[in-house]
Amino acid sequence: MILWWQVILLTLYAGYQILDELQIYSSLSAPVAAGFISGIIMGDVKTGLIIGGAMQLTVLGVGTFGGASKIDANSGAVLATAFAVALKMDPQQAIATIAVPVAALMVSLDVLGRFANTFFAHRIDAKVEAEDYKGIQRNFLMGMIPWSFSRMIPVGLALAFGAGVVKEIVKVLNGPLLWLGNGLTVAGAVLPAVGFAILLHYLPVKKHFAYLILGFTFTTLFTTVFGYAQLLGGSIKGFSGVINGLPMLAIALLGLAFAAISYQTGQKIGNAPKAASSNNDEGEIEDDEI
Amino acid sequence: MTKSNYKLTDKDFHQINMRSLFGFQLGWNYERMQGSGYLYHILPQLRKIYGDNTPELKSMMKTHTQFFNTSNFFNTIITGIDLALEEKQGIDAQETVAGLKAGLMGPFAAIGDSIFGSLVPTIFGALAASMAAQGNPVGIFIWIAAQIAVNVFRWVQLKFAYKEGISLVTTMQDKLNAITDAATIMGVFMVGALVATMVNVKFAIVPQIGGVSLDIQNNLDMIIPRLLPAAVVGAIYWLLGKKGMTSTRAIFIVLVVCVALSAAGVISKM
Numbered sequence: 001m002i003l004w005w006q007v008i009l010l011t012l013y014a015g016y017q018i019l020d021e022l023q024i025y026s027s028l029s030a031p032v033a034a035g036f037i038s039g040i041i042m043g044d045v046k047t048g049l050i051i052g053g054a055m056q057l058t059v060l061g062v063g064t065f066g067g068a069s070k071i072d073a074n075s076g077a078v079l080a081t082a083f084a085v086a087l088k089m090d091p092q093q094a095i096a097t098i099a100v101p102v103a104a105l106m107v108s109l110d111v112l113g114r115f116a117n118t119f120f121a122h123r124i125d126a127k128v129e130a131e132d133y134k135g136i137q138r139n140f141l142m143g144m145i146p147w148s149f150s151r152m153i154p155v156g157l158a159l160a161f162g163a164g165v166v167k168e169i170v171k172v173l174n175g176p177l178l179w180l181g182n183g184l185t186v187a188g189a190v191l192p193a194v195g196f197a198i199l200l201h202y203l204p205v206k207k208h209f210a211y212l213i214l215g216f217t218f219t220t221l222f223t224t225v226f227g228y229a230q231l232l233g234g235s236i237k238g239f240s241g242v243i244n245g246l247p248m249l250a251i252a253l254l255g256l257a258f259a260a261i262s263y264q265t266g267q268k269i270g271n272a273p274k275a276a277s278s279n280n281d282e283g284e285i286e287d288d289e290i
Numbered sequence: 291m292t293k294s295n296y297k298l299t300d301k302d303f304h305q306i307n308m309r310s311l312f313g314f315q316l317g318w319n320y321e322r323m324q325g326s327g328y329l330y331h332i333l334p335q336l337r338k339i340y341g342d343n344t345p346e347l348k349s350m351m352k353t354h355t356q357f358f359n360t361s362n363f364f365n366t367i368i369t370g371i372d373l374a375l376e377e378k379q380g381i382d383a384q385e386t387v388a389g390l391k392a393g394l395m396g397p398f399a400a401i402g403d404s405i406f407g408s409l410v411p412t413i414f415g416a417l418a419a420s421m422a423a424q425g426n427p428v429g430i431f432i433w434i435a436a437q438i439a440v441n442v443f444r445w446v447q448l449k450f451a452y453k454e455g456i457s458l459v460t461t462m463q464d465k466l467n468a469i470t471d472a473a474t475i476m477g478v479f480m481v482g483a484l485v486a487t488m489v490n491v492k493f494a495i496v497p498q499i500g501g502v503s504l505d506i507q508n509n510l511d512m513i514i515p516r517l518l519p520a521a522v523v524g525a526i527y528w529l530l531g532k533k534g535m536t537s538t539r540a541i542f543i544v545l546v547v548c549v550a551l552s553a554a555g556v557i558s559k560m
Contacts, residue, residue, distance in 0.1 A: 008323075008493050011399070019316075022314075022315040022316065022318070022338050023311060023312050023313065023314065023316075024311055024437075024441060025363075025406075025419075025437055025440070025441075026313065026434055026437050027411075027414070027434050027436075027437045028434065028436075030411065030415060030418070030430075031336075032402035032419050032422050032429070032430055033418075033430050034416045034432075034435075035422070036422070036427050036430055040292070045425075045427065046343055046425045049423070049425055049426070050422065050423060050425070050428060051344070051425045052419075052422055053419035053420070053421075053422030054419070054423070054447070055420070056415050056416075056418065057415075057416070057419045057484065057488050058541070060411070060412055060415055060416065060419075060481075060484075071537065071541070091437065093560065096545060100541060100545065101541075104538050104541070104542070106431075107538065114318060114319055114320055115319070115320055116319075117317055117318060117319035117320075118319040118321045119324050120317055120319060120326070120447045121317060121319045121321055121322055121325065121355075124317070124326045124329070124355060125355065128329075128348065128352060128355060129348075131342070131343055131347075131348060133333060133337060133342070136326075136329065136330065136351075137330060137333065138314070138319045139317075139323060139326075140316060140326050140329075140330040141313065141316060141330075142329070143316040143317035143319075143326075144314070144316050147316065147318075148542065154395050161367060169374070170514075178555070179552075179553040180549060182552055182553075183548060183549030183550070183551075183552035183553050184545075184548075185535035185548060185552075185559055186491060186548045186549070186551075186552040186557060186559050187319035187544065187545045187548035187549055187552075189489070189490040189559045189560070190489060190490075190491050190522060190544055190548050191490045191541065191544060191545075192488045192489055193485070193519065193522045193523045193526055193544070194526055194537065194540050195540050196484055196485055196488075196489075196523050196526075197523050197524075197526035197527040197529075197530055197540070198530060198540075199408075199412060199477070199481055200478075200481060200523075200527050201527065201530055201531070202404075202408055203474050203477050203478050203481070204474055204478075208474060208475050209478075210479045210483065211475050211478045211479040212478050212479070212482040212484065213482065214479060215478065215479035215480060215481065215482025215483040215485075215486075216482035216483065216485055216486050216516075216520060217482075217514075218482075218483065219482065219483040219484075219486035219487055220486035220514060220515045220516045221515070223486055223487050223515075223516075224515045224516075226368060227457040245424055246487070248416075248417055248421055248487070249417065249421075249429075249432075251480075252413065252416075252476075252480065253485045254474055254479070254484075255370060255413075255475075255476040255479035255480050255483070258475055258476065258479055259472040259473060259475045259476040259479075259535060260472065262471065262472050262475050263468055263469070263471075266468045266471060266472070270323060273406040279355075290301055290545055
């Protein structure tokens, strides 16, 4: 079960993360960090990291463009981690059964929060008229309330009262509806693909498709080799070395090198006497969420 | 008075930056978005420039609560240019400032959203998430370090923009374009890498054809490993291009299709 202090800490985090995302963007407001922090609070960091990581990938391309509401993967990750740890759910299943529906439902509360803030904007107008400078600042800072409460209230309520319902769902998914439970686990594993596809719509893939192929091919080959090496290393008796999985940082460095090469060649062309036509064909990011 | 004698000091820049970093979007609302935030973050400086209870201050406060929305990673560039003007010309700059804000917010929103709202989270989020999938939180700390660097950049740009003025916009444009282009390459590369590692699905079905069982997954692996994940991403990419498709809808379609195919025994988790 989820203890009372865990409910309080998770609720406080739910309120903090949206303010962080709006302001300093420390990345503690990212879904992967939401899973990590919830994991620490719940006492099972690994489950939190798995859920947070999967939610991070699912919303990878979903940025906030021009103030559009986006699927609230953070609250989803918090609730999924809490229930997965408390009720010993399979993390993958928790992603599809809890994190995704919660994240989608929370969109309407984000809209509500943004809407509620209009009230304070009008109060500020009145204070400007009255030349009440302190009042302007006070009413501006009160905008914090709709923002954080729109997360804290649903997350807190779900944590405090949701356990019974979730417990029933888990029981059914692993009993009479096992096919559904298994299916949701598979879905949890496939969901990051949505994040990648959304992202590809925002990135200029047509211009840089070669790098997409490079990234995929390098990684698919290495990950297979590393995967089997790990398997072999683990099964050979007397083998003392430790073989880890494919380090993603190494792959990211390859990508960084390609980016650096492109940047350097770009600068050279830019310095050439014939000022290259700098027409902006970057216009892939045209409007709000797809 | 119309002309102000006040000169902004480092203390003022510090105060604006603090308010920008920790308070710029708290008042975000559908009607005027960051309008009240813009007023809030320069209010003390406006009061110093125009003096309390003057008609000029009231009039400028009204100008600054108007609709405003830009990237909160670049907003103080606009602030810097704006305040340099107001400091020199006072209330005479009112129309120029209103035009400047309206003119610059769009371009900076586009650049900021693509670099800081999309590419940085993609590259570092991908790294953090794939490390997290192996139970390793180090990627999160790498991301935090990167965001601290970004916040330093957000901090220094105000004074820089204040000194350079409007000419800054044109000189920045080319450099930002080159950086964005390089960053998109890394973004695209990382997506390719993620498709190969993070979509964990395979064919489970082994159909019997003329008494011979056909291991589909094994045959695909001989072509190239992880072909099914690549095909899945391609299919969702195509789906998202359809009219009326939203990312949330796509997520639920994937949910339903996965459950159906899994129940039929066609696919399973890798």
